[in-house]
Amino acid sequence: MHELSLCEDMIGLLQERAKADHYKQIKRIQLEVGKLSCVEPDALIVAFNAAAKDSIAENAALKVNEIPGLGWCDQCALEVTIEQRFDTCPHCNGYPLEIRQGDKMRIKHVEVI
Numbered sequence: 568m569h570e571l572s573l574c575e576d577m578i579g580l581l582q583e584r585a586k587a588d589h590y591k592q593i594k595r596i597q598l599e600v601g602k603l604s605c606v607e608p609d610a611l612i613v614a615f616n617a618a619a620k621d622s623i624a625e626n627a628a629l630k631v632n633e634i635p636g637l638g639w640c641d642q643c644a645l646e647v648t649i650e651q652r653f654d655t656c657p658h659c660n661g662y663p664l665e666i667r668q669g670d671k672m673r674i675k676h677v678e679v680i
């Protein structure tokens with residue numbers, strides 16, 4: 568379950584930041600999860616609650632925004648929406664497409680107490 572290690576990394580990062588910025592508790596975290604990132608939002612929330620125990624993120628509310636996948640088709644010179652990493656272009660069926668958006672997970676906003 569790689570969602571758990573993702574959450575552990577994320578909380579580790581937040582602990583570091585908390586030390587630098589002198590806050591003790593995180594109230595809310597907003598995440599952006601790309602559709603192509605292979606992260607399951609529901610699994611992520613479960614993993615987060617487990618990983619956050621006894622950390623500064625314990626009891627923090629996690630909000631996950633799903634970001635659609637965008638790829639670049641050279642042939643059409645267009646950005647196209649894709650559901651999976653190896654989808655072909657919906658217009659010309661060509662590929663490969665260069666991934667432009669949606670293959671990452673990132674912290675968008677953190678609210679602290």
Ligand SMILES: [Zn+2]
Nearest residue numbers: 640643656659
């Ligand atoms: Zn195309």
